[in-house]
Amino acid sequence: MALLNRHGANAVIWILLLTAPVWMHWVGGYTELGSRVLVMALAAMALNFLLGFTGVLSFGHAAYFGLGAYGTAMTIKYLVPSTPLAMLVGVVVGTLAAAIIGALIVKLRGVYFAMVTIAFGQVFYFITFRWNNVTGGDDGLTNWYRAPIDLGFTKLDILHNPEIFYYVILFFFAISVALIAMLLRSPFGRTLLAIRENERRARFLGIPIERHIWLSFVISCFFVSIAGTLYALLNNFVDPRALRWDLSGNFVIMAVLGGMRSFWGPLVGAVIFVVLQDYVSSMTENWESFIGLFFVLIVLFFPRGVLGIIRRKATS
Amino acid sequence: MSLLRVESVSRNFGSLIAVREVSMTVEPGELRAVIGPNGAGKTTFFNLISGMLQPSAGRIVFDGEDITGLLPARRVWRGIARTFQITEIFPELTVRENLRIPVEGAAGHRLQPWLSRDADAAVRARVNELLDMGGLAAKADRLVGELSHGDQRATEIMMALALKPRLLLLDEPTAGMGDQETYDITRLIRRLHRDQRLSIVLIEHDMRVVFHLADRIMVLAEGAPLEEGTPAEIAASERVQAAYLGKAAA
Amino acid sequence: MTQLVLFNIANGLIIGAFYALMALGLSLILNLSGVINFAHGGFLAIGGYLAYMLIPFVGFWGALLIAPFLTALIGLLVERVLIRRLYGRDPLYSLLLTFGLAYIIEDGTRFIWGAQSVPYQVPDWLMQPLSVQFFFLTGYRVFMMLLVGVAVGALFVILSRTRLGMRIRAGTLDLETVSVLGVNERILRTLNFGLGIYLAGLAGVLAAGMLGLSPTIGASLIMPSFVTIIVGGLGSLPGTLLGGLLIGVASGLTTTFFPSASEAVIYVMMGIVLLVRPRGLLGEEGRF
Numbered sequence: 086m087a088l089l090n091r092h093g094a095n096a097v098i099w100i101l102l103l104t105a106p107v108w109m110h111w112v113g114g115y116t117e118l119g120s121r122v123l124v125m126a127l128a129a130m131a132l133n134f135l136l137g138f139t140g141v142l143s144f145g146h147a148a149y150f151g152l153g154a155y156g157t158a159m160t161i162k163y164l165v166p167s168t169p170l171a172m173l174v175g176v177v178v179g180t181l182a183a184a185i186i187g188a189l190i191v192k193l194r195g196v197y198f199a200m201v202t203i204a205f206g207q208v209f210y211f212i213t214f215r216w217n218n219v220t221g222g223d224d225g226l227t228n229w230y231r232a233p234i235d236l237g238f239t240k241l242d243i244l245h246n247p248e249i250f251y252y253v254i255l256f257f258f259a260i261s262v263a264l265i266a267m268l269l270r271s272p273f274g275r276t277l278l279a280i281r282e283n284e285r286r287a288r289f290l291g292i293p294i295e296r297h298i299w300l301s302f303v304i305s306c307f308f309v310s311i312a313g314t315l316y317a318l319l320n321n322f323v324d325p326r327a328l329r330w331d332l333s334g335n336f337v338i339m340a341v342l343g344g345m346r347s348f349w350g351p352l353v354g355a356v357i358f359v360v361l362q363d364y365v366s367s368m369t370e371n372w373e374s375f376i377g378l379f380f381v382l383i384v385l386f387f388p389r390g391v392l393g394i395i396r397r398k399a400t401s
Numbered sequence: 402m403s404l405l406r407v408e409s410v411s412r413n414f415g416s417l418i419a420v421r422e423v424s425m426t427v428e429p430g431e432l433r434a435v436i437g438p439n440g441a442g443k444t445t446f447f448n449l450i451s452g453m454l455q456p457s458a459g460r461i462v463f464d465g466e467d468i469t470g471l472l473p474a475r476r477v478w479r480g481i482a483r484t485f486q487i488t489e490i491f492p493e494l495t496v497r498e499n500l501r502i503p504v505e506g507a508a509g510h511r512l513q514p515w516l517s518r519d520a521d522a523a524v525r526a527r528v529n530e531l532l533d534m535g536g537l538a539a540k541a542d543r544l545v546g547e548l549s550h551g552d553q554r555a556t557e558i559m560m561a562l563a564l565k566p567r568l569l570l571l572d573e574p575t576a577g578m579g580d581q582e583t584y585d586i587t588r589l590i591r592r593l594h595r596d597q598r599l600s601i602v603l604i605e606h607d608m609r610v611v612f613h614l615a616d617r618i619m620v621l622a623e624g625a626p627l628e629e630g631t632p633a634e635i636a637a638s639e640r641v642q643a644a645y646l647g648k649a650a651a
Numbered sequence: 652m653t654q655l656v657l658f659n660i661a662n663g664l665i666i667g668a669f670y671a672l673m674a675l676g677l678s679l680i681l682n683l684s685g686v687i688n689f690a691h692g693g694f695l696a697i698g699g700y701l702a703y704m705l706i707p708f709v710g711f712w713g714a715l716l717i718a719p720f721l722t723a724l725i726g727l728l729v730e731r732v733l734i735r736r737l738y739g740r741d742p743l744y745s746l747l748l749t750f751g752l753a754y755i756i757e758d759g760t761r762f763i764w765g766a767q768s769v770p771y772q773v774p775d776w777l778m779q780p781l782s783v784q785f786f787f788l789t790g791y792r793v794f795m796m797l798l799v800g801v802a803v804g805a806l807f808v809i810l811s812r813t814r815l816g817m818r819i820r821a822g823t824l825d826l827e828t829v830s831v832l833g834v835n836e837r838i839l840r841t842l843n844f845g846l847g848i849y850l851a852g853l854a855g856v857l858a859a860g861m862l863g864l865s866p867t868i869g870a871s872l873i874m875p876s877f878v879t880i881i882v883g884g885l886g887s888l889p890g891t892l893l894g895g896l897l898i899g900v901a902s903g904l905t906t907t908f909f910p911s912a913s914e915a916v917i918y919v920m921m922g923i924v925l926l927v928r929p930r931g932l933l934g935e936e937g938r939f
Contacts (some may be wrong), residue, residue, distance in 0.1 A: 142743050189922065192929045196687050196742045197885050200877055201925065203687075207874045208918045215911070272510040279502045282491035289451070289489070290503045290564060291477030292511065300512075334750045341747065346493075373758035380751025384744045385736060 098349060102255060106248045114360075116247040117319070122359045123251075123258050124315045129339035129351030131308030134265055136337065137345035138274070139301040140281030142199045144333050145206030149306040151328030153179040153313025155213060155220060158323045162229035168243070169234065172314040179310025180303060182209075187302040191295045203330060210328040225324025243318070254315050261308050266348065268304065277301050309336075334380070342383055344392030353391050402465055404429045404600050405568055410449050410459030412442075419445040421625040422459070425602075427568065432594050432601045434611045436635075437621035438645055443604045444486060446621065447572050450602075451483045452476045464567070482566035486573045488553045492546030496537050496556050499545050500528045503563035527563070535559040535589060551582030555589060562593065569593070569601045575610055587613060612636070620644070659903040665792050667899015668799040669854065669861075671892045673872060674879035675806060676850030678891040681880070682823040683843045685742055686734060689749040691876065692869025693756030694848050698722040698855025699864045700760055703771055711774050719852035726848025730841050738840065753869070761866040771859040795857050802853060803892060809846075810888070819843050823886070878921045884934030893932060 101108075105119045132146045156175030164170070190201045213220045220226060234241040234253070243250040268274050276297055279287040288294055317323045326332065335358065343354025361379070366372040387394075405427040412420040420442045427433055435443050448454040450461060452473035461469045468476055491499050504527045505511060510520065532538040535555045540548060545556055554574055561569055574590065575583040587610050593599050594614070605611045611618060611632070618635045620627040622644040628635060635641055673695065680688050688694075702718035709717060729752065737745040773791055810816035818839055822829045830836040858868060875898065883894020898917040906913040924931060 136743075142741075142746070144746060189925045190929075196681065196685055196746075197881075199742065199746060200681075200687055201881060201921075204874065204877045204881060204918070204921060207877075211914065211918065215914070268514055271514045272505040272516060273512055273514050275498065275502050275505065276511050278494060278498075279491055282494060283489055285485075286489040286491065286560075287502075288473055289477060289483060289485075290560065291474045291506055293474055331754070334747070337743070337747060341743070371758055371762055374755050374762070377751040377754025377756075377758065380747055380754065381733065384748045384751070385733070388740070388744060 094349070098352070099259075102258075106251055116251050118359070118363060120247070120251045120254050120319055122356055123254050124312050124319060125335075125339065125359050126352040126355035127258050127261055127315070128309050128312035129336050129343070129355050130262065130265060130348075131305050131312060132336045133340040133345060133351045134269070134308065135301050135305035136340055137347075137350070138269060138281060139277040139298065140284075141298055141301065142195075142337075143202040143302070143305070144199050144330070144337060145202035145204070146306065146309050146336050147328050147330070147332035148206040148209040149179040149183050150309045150313035150316065150332065150336075151209060151213065151323070151325075152182050153310030154317035154323040154327045155226070156310075157314040157317040158226045158229060159219070161232065162226060166229070166232040168232045168318065171232075171318075172311070175314035175317070176307065176310045179313060180307045183306030183310075184299075184303050187299045187306075191299045191302070203333070206328065206330055206333055210325050210330075213325045213328060221324070223325060225322055227322055230321045231318040250319070254319070257311060257315060261311055265308065269348070273297075273300075338380055338383060340390075341388065342390050344390030344394075344396070347390075347392040347396060350390055350392045357391070403427060404431075404464060405450070405602075406460075406462040407450065408460040408462065410446075410456040410461065412445055412449055412454060412457050419624050420449065420456075421623075423621065423624075423626050424459075425619055427600055427602060429567075429600055430598050431616050432590075432603065432614055434603045434605055434615035434618045435621060436605060436608075436611055436618060437627070440623070441621040442624035443621055444572055445624075447483065447570050447602075447604060451481060451570060477564060477566075480565075480567035481570065482561035482564045482568070483570035484554070484557045484561055484572055484574060486576060488550070488557050490545045490553055490557050490560065493544060495542050496532070496545055496548070496552075497528060497541045499556055499560055500531050500563055503560050504528055504531070507564050531559045531563055534562070534592070536585070549582070551578055551585055554578070554582075554586055558586075558589065558593070562597070562599075567600060569599050571601060571603045573604050573606060575605065575607050583607060583610065590614060656904070656907050659907045660900055661903075662792075662906075663900040663903020664896060665796050665899070666902060667896040668796050668803075669857065669895075670872075670875045670879050670899055671895025672799045672802060672850055672857075673854045674876040674883070674891045674895050675803065675888060676847035676854070677873075677876050678880050678888055679819070679847040679850070680844055682886050682888075683819055683826070684734075684738060684745075684840050686737075686745040686844075687742065687749065688847070689746060689873070690729075690752035690756060691749075691847075691851050692871075692873035693753045693760075694722055694726060694851040694869070695855035695858065695872060696756065696760050696864075696866060696869040697725060698852030699771070699859035699868060700764060700769075700855075701852070702856040702859060703764075703769060703864055706772055711772065715856050718856050719849050722852025722855065723845045723849035726851075727841060727845040730844040734844070735837065735840070757866050757870065764866070766866060768863045768865040771864045773860040791860055795861060798853075798857065802850065806846075806850070807888075815839075815842060819846075875917060878917050881921050881931060882917075882924045884931030886935045887931070887933040890931055890933030897932075 106116045109116060109119050128150055132143065135141050135143055153175035156178035157171040160171040160174040186205050190198060193201055214222060231244050234243060241249050241253060243253055276292055279290070279292060280294060280297055284294060313327065316327065339354035339358045340351045341354065342357060343352065344350030362376065365375050403426045407423065407425040409422045409424050410420060411418065411422050423446060435446065437443055445454065449456050452471055456469065460467060463479055463481065468479060501524060504524050508524060510516060532541050535558065537552060537555055537559065540552060545553055558574065571590065575586050578586065590601065591614060594601055603614065615632055617630065618632055619629045620635060620641050627644055628638050628641055673691065677688055677691050680686055698718050701721050702714035705714040705717055733748060734745060737748060776790065810820055818829060818834050822839055826836060858872065862868060879894040879898055880891055882898060883892065884890025898920055901916050901920055902913045905916040
């Protein structure tokens, strides 16, 4: 893969993302859809740090996504309507939970690890469902709104101006993605690749496997909770569905669909999935069956994902 | 002081005694071979030394330190590196990337999220050095999974070397190889032994390799030590021949 | 007070037996084929709904007998057509597949039978409480417990006495060796899967009578099954049984003192087990 190719692809992607509010209207989209795609893409890329690059399957990432969302919503609703503070709280809560749970489960592997991540995902779903005087229960947390961001020299009205909010989201997306890229290209990132490729060999190169998996898990959940905070802000609403197993599954399918082994794969997957879901759910009540069918078809016929197939063709 | 002292280790799996009171001493700079018929417990023996298994009895002392209870990753840091019967490498990474990982690890960079330019240059230089030593320079940027068996094995050996070990354990390095590849690997091992003055313990079935390389040979049969000596002594030993032939006849 | 405690323990045992039934099916499939059957709850629902459809024709007992078999047949079909292709691959794919199936089944049942609960007819005499004192102990609950006991007993007999059972057990330990010894690996996996789904179907029929039948019945019961396996021990069927009973009883006991926490306690138990003994109470070492 020529260096030019990679830089070229990056450039195209960033240009598209930067100009999205402009061209989205031409293709029948709308800015808010673009914002939603970005949020989901960030979540999927965060998950893929663990899944595609460390080789560890987590099927409960929605828990930390949701914790980020609830942390944000509850801060604005109960504490102070400050967007930066709300985001901070959301990220801290999500990451802390990941650090603790990660430490508990890191001794497990493979399907058993996946099972436990699912179970823990459910724990938080259950908590938000039950603790309804605080979290609003099944109805969710309403009557709060993202507050304008005061930068000192200007105020960003992210509540009323979808374009401005899109760029704020893009800002956080860009920083997160840049950090992820930096980590993956570092010695630490290479160690994670080693664990993915051959855990035994990694162990016999002196790599402390559990510690690295824990770190990868925490980092992955850190970024996913950022996505969660943005999700809450985007919707001015959060409900237990932000923590549910189906959202966790959606993150995974986005990563797989786009191509787990490639950096931008989850973004591609998110674009396809979010747009598809948006379209199908407006067409029929039984959109869940279609999504389910979609999962089945991807797994059976398209496991390498879009970018996986493109890369194959390029190298052959 | 001996580099490695294995003191009467045993390992059983339930009622099956895989290794029975085997002792071995390796001096710095020695190249020792461990041979024996199939099922003699040679790989189990290696697993005990490298830490994959705990001995049911006995002690392992490395450079004066009792390492019997140490986890495998820790033993690597003490200076014991190994290769496996079935080559364990990172198949979807290039040769260069495969080597880079242990080099970075040995240089202490493993957890770092970024590398300074100097550190990066040092790592690259070391990787190139290893590539040349292993005869892999021409294939450096190809995926290891696509290389020939011999090249994969060479990569694995160089990965072990990247850790700057003091003791190298090679588990059947020429397994499944044709004559040319066997010759190449043997030459590589010989070079490493001489130039790097590495202590090496080698499990092998190919007697040509064993007699060409080894300073001393230990023979295991059915988990227990049968004989130990120089290549000449072992070649002349009737007991060893009986052990091999007996197995073949059975 | 003691009566209340006993009440809740007994109740807990019954619920626990039920969790165990579900989890055993899940465990069978997980241990032999390494597949997390996320659609297990869906098959449970299918079992319940099939029974519901059959009752007008064959009555309660006929439905109870036939529905699980039908469900198992559907399971066999699913395994043969879909899941079989994924065995050699990363467990990620089979999980995603069963995940998709769960979506389809839940939506499908909602489409066919509506989102509301449908009434599931249990014979009146079964619904009678056994005594005024133990009013909670309806005949149905006792019956269910007995049936679960019989089913679990039968399962263990099958596993220890029949050839299929022995092959499943051996295959769980080392599938490669078993297939080298001439056992047809594919048929073994298929039959094992069918057996697991049979248990799910049976659980579905029983659940219908106890909880009522709605499309979300599967999703609500699958989590305790997961926790059962994690607590009871990975790779161990007796462990799964033990795990189910334990979390059932724990849940029941908690109801006595902290009614709102009764659901939460199973997750707390899971957390404790993971902290103290990650492989589960009776789990085998090195399973992961």
